[in-house]
Amino acid sequence: MQGGSGLSGRREGADGRRWRALQQALIVATVYGLPVIFVLVPLLTFLVYSFFWVEGGAMHYSLSLQNYLRFFAGEAFFRVFWQTILLCLGVAAMATLVAYPVAYFLTGIKGRMKSTLVMLILVPLLMSYIIKIYALRSILGANGLLNQLLMGLGLIDTPSSFFVFNLNAVMLTQLALLIPFAVLPILLSLERIPRNLLEASTDLGAGGGQTFLWVILPMSLPGVVAAATFVFVLAIGDFLTPQMVGGQAGFTFGRIVYSQFGIAFNWPFGAALSVILMGVIVIAIVVGARYGSSRRGTA
């Protein structure tokens, strides 16, 4: 069919209807097709790859559980896995603790000042991730800004190696990188609390502290859970920060996954490790979503 006859289909009703139906089908195919092609198919490919195996540098395309068995039997990998989960839970908790007062402070500000401040919190997200890590690493280094500051204040005599090339460094760097992601969900949930509920609380004789503890905090918990989930998921998938500031002690699960795709050329094992990591992420999101929504239901 030529495009012209379709477009002039108004003259012939049946033709026009067919054209519209085709358009409809195209739109539906696009809406469902794109996610399938670009999300579902790659994920399924990964899943299938995780059951292949590599021996002597050659890939074997027969299904086997050996990649998963290797992970659960290998003591070293399993320990790193737990260590990574604990690290990221720590990062999520601390990021939320820091972000809450920031978001709370922002809800108390009005107008242009507020949008400017929110913009300032978001500006770091526009910068390249790797440049931020480089910058943070030079701040945390033995000759870095932080050590010079502490020495200038007389708090320490010699440069401390506490802040760089260990797990502290990974935690601090991820915190700095991910705090903006924690501020936003909390800010949104705080702003959704109706003013009249706060007024009612005051009318009933509650002080500022009581209102916060019994009204604001419970009602903002879905945002807190969302923030923590966000940060946890972003932190656990990160392999660059541990690589760049973790030193010899900061070996994380993401780095093991990453290493399977270079010289090792063990894509199936890397895929299996990714599937395990994805399992953790899905659990985190499901827990986060359920907690968040049940709270909203009672509120």
Added chain:
Amino acid sequence: MIRINNRFLSVLGAAAVSALLAAPPAQAKELRIMSWQGYADDDWVKEFEEKTGADVEVVFIASDDEIWAKMMGSEGKDFDIFAVNSAQLQRYIDAGLTTPIDLAAIPNQQATLPRFSNLTKVQGITRDGKVHAIPFAFDASGGLIYDKDKVQPTPTSMSILWDPKYQGKVLAYDNGEYNFSFTALVMGFPDPFNLSPEQYEQIKAKLIALKSNVLTFYTNMDDGTQIYQNNDVALIWANFGRLQVKAMEAAGANIGYIIPSEGALAWLDTWALTSGVKEKELAEQWINFLLDKKISAQMSERTGYGNTVTETDVANPDDKLIYVEPVENPTLRSDLWNEIKAAP
């Protein structure tokens, strides 16, 4: 001269060139070169074209995998000559993608530095008495950089990396394959690229011991320089050789560089003829032309790599360079390296 960078264009280009060549009766000879950047510069190509009256077509490649793909894809027929690393060369010889070289056609080869003139003594270049490639450029990729203020006297061996004096001041490189190879050299194992299971165990323990001295593992040259600037670093396993020394000196570092007495890992790039070579004589003339003192010295000047004709500061004549060979099991090395990094 025709110069094409893109793989797709090169196919089109080759087709177009052959179509053109088919038309005129008196055609100039054509030399088809596949090369790394820096090994077939414009001015050399022009000079060679003037000297021989031939047309030269250069296609630049960016990775070992790309050379392999191009050679396998055309069964060696798309090019007459290609630049290839000596470690990589082995699989081309195995696959029958090379043509042995006639040394009589390359008189300049006799005038190369003593350690390159006897090709049977260069690892991996000859097979069954036939010469499959001619060395052209090399660099030590595993020397030792030391901070002159912090390390005295001048170290002579990589074993200094394990010296407890430098706890937390050692910058190591994040590559399991190389780390196993250089530690094998430190421990005096004869073949660092083919290790026995017992040797693997010993090296693994030795590398875990190294960790307590290591500040961190760096991944590229800039990474290493930045860590050095912001932290207390005394010793660096220098994967990028002289280039890394130059970059760090430019950043104001007071450092020295040695090739350790047990030998440094190094790479060697060579020229080899393809199995589909059409202009064998011309290709051998090209190698002879590049082994000219002037051209080889220019290559070193421009790239910072060593050449095989004139001495450079890349290595002293008696320095022990161990040209990297394919290791027996890269997957095993990478797995063990992960276990070493994961060790508490």
